[in-house]
Amino acid sequence: MYTNVAAVTCMQYPGSFGHFRTDAKTFADWGVDYLKVDGCFVGEDVLNKAYIKLGSQLNDTGRPMVYSCSWPYYIQYIHSKVPDFEAISQHCNMWRNYHDVQLYWPALKMIFKHFEDEYEELSRHHGPGKWNDPDMLIFGTDTLTESQSRVQIAVYVMLSAPLLLSCDMTKITAYEKKLLQNLDLMAVGQDPLGVMARPHKLQESVTLWVKRHLPMKGNKFHSYSFAIVNVDSQPHLIYFFPKIYGTDSKDGYTVMDVFSRDFIKNVTFHEPIEVTVPPDDVIMYTFFPL
Structure with a gap:
């Protein structure tokens, strides 16, 4: 109404x-x-x-x-x-x-x-x-x-x-x-924590949105989602370190591509991520602590 x-x-x-x-x-x-x-x-x-x-x-x-x-x-x-x-x-x-x-x-x-x-x-x-x-x-x-x-x-x-x-x-x-x-x-x-993702400008037309959420490993290590958004008409190669944005589980993370819903690899918490984001598009990963 x-x-x-x-x-x-x-x-x-x-x-x-x-x-x-x-x-x-x-x-x-x-x-x-x-x-x-x-x-x-x-x-x-x-x-x-x-x-x-x-x-x-x-x-x-x-x-x-x-x-x-x-x-x-x-x-x-x-x-x-x-x-x-x-x-x-x-x-x-x-x-x-x-x-x-x-x-x-x-x-x-x-x-x-x-x-x-x-x-x-x-x-x-x-x-x-x-x-x-x-x-x-x-x-x-x-x-x-x-x-x-x-x-x-x-x-x-x-x-x-x-x-x-x-x-x-x-x-x-x-x-x-x-x-x-x-x-x-x-x-x-719809994560119960209701955190509003923080934006980080990586390039003029590329923003990395970072969100801490559930599930957690124990009471210490959160899951994280990373959405790399490109609003340019050209593709952009992006390289970043998730550790800078909060990942800290020393046992590493398993990484899921949210749109394909495929688990693509396991990573240590300090490994870099390199992706090419197509024009007017987004790459979105969720990191679940191992």
């Missing part, structure tokens, strides 16, 4: 301003599981109060609902102020902090860059029950090549981002379905 904290929605339909208690109860009575709340047509002062008030009313219904806010987006990009992510993460389950995704590849690249640039701030307020939202997967829209689809879902699972679809499900391609049903890929995205 969708609404707005103003009197009307962004498309001029009735909004929830002045009716938070009534609307929250109505949504609960309807069995709503997920509520997206926009922030058009109101000032900064209203945004900073309304999202807290509506969230409180939703909690008072006693029905668990995912509360998806657009609060930080409007503060930062419409009112040119700094969002209070401490408050936002206390009152919302997830929140949009960048522009709407569009049905073209450059828009996705801008979203990736935003999360790279804002990592230090965004990651501090991200975790179980409180998620940064880069907007929906654009599967089922005949927009992306197979490699670009790999990139979008790889970055999103590395970010521990919500995975949402809004499309005619009959138009999901066989390859997109394969990605969505890749349980090893989903396990990285």
